[in-house]
Amino acid sequence: MTRPARRVWVETIMGTAVSVHAHGTPAFVEGPDAAASVSRAFAELREADRIFSTYREHSEISRLRRGEITLDDAHPLVAEVAAACRDAEQRSGGRFSASWRGWFDPTGYVKGWAVERAARMHLLPLLAATGATAIGINAGGDMQLGTAAGSDWVWRIGIADPHRAGEVLAIMDVVDGAVATSGTAERGAHILDPRSGEPATGVRSATVVADSLAEADLWATVAVVAGDDLSWVAAADSRSGMTVTEDGSVRRWVGATEVSVVTYADSAAR
Template structure:
């Protein structure tokens, strides 16, 4: 993420949460950068995400999600956030025509939804408000490559996010500019074949990288997962309400869309040959 212009001071905080590196980036004047309230907002953001991990982690045996899976208690007996996410996941299944399902394995597992939801909520509660502090220009959070970004109304700052070419380390497929919004990426490139098509139970391997830009990280994360599952079928973009996106197939082909319209198709290897 690089500046469009200006000489704002940049501060970065990093913690490991949900099994990934989470970083908060803030830009503004020296007065803004040294405000104790800024550090407090970042600390509150990290604390909320640690709490979400304690509730929703599928790897921690003491989490609410793990306890529900083992039958120790029901969703209604868990932390109230679990019921909220369960309702949201049921709606997401309906909205995605089954391309996302939280119960496809026979138990409730909101992986593919909850990280975006948790980061979006924490960012809105604690980071968005720092833009009202004196001298603030921008603030953003990056959770394992998924980003929620904010810019002050009176700032000329633009977040420039590079979309990596999953087949050629160090190369970019595209760069997107965001003032206020979210960017999420899913696929096989970073973590291997970990995404499952809930309709079949088989691994979704046709998409190496699916990047989605949306108004919120909840939406961007959800639809990036859907894009990775749906493969060559982009019919879902007509009702997804995403801003834009880029798919890089396992064979190297690249497809892009803007709003509800596909705007570019590049067959395998054509991007690098151009």
């Protein structure tokens, strides 16, 4: 079987490398429609960064924090994200919160939401085009992926081993959906438990597969905060996921059910 042609576009937006991967016929991946849609997706992400960045002095979020505007005065997307964050706080049992510091900071939610929104508005509609096989967007390892109807394409996503640089711990196959990974392996203990204000350190890496990148990103963060407690999985809108703890233990779930993981070492010892 001939593999489809591939084209990749890359820009640095929201403080990370964002890449769009298109697969299909040469006419599709090199055509003006794909290029224009990718350009619009990148523009959508730059606009989200302008609105939501906590580092930009004149962003809506920075102005809200300084009391220069109210939520009613802000861009309508801010109210949409604020409502989603309140819902996420309730569903996660307080393991996620955008307001625990006393001001609104949706950093832990908005990147996944923005990338998914750009994908659904500008990229995934391309799958209906003649010659399209698959298209996906990757923002710092968090992905929204799609495959054209009738195609046998499968996205094979390697999950990095957080304890061994350059090694792959698992492969997750996705046809249509999202994958998000969070943890301490790349950036240290940067995720704080909003219930205590202390760094969440028990989980080295958490990966969640879901229909929606906003949901996958949310629950990957929750998994890090929750540590060894997987009670939140029942309420999560996820398909599957896995956590790797500081001591190397791996836990996996499918839907709301935890599944056993047997390693080669475990098998050899029996």
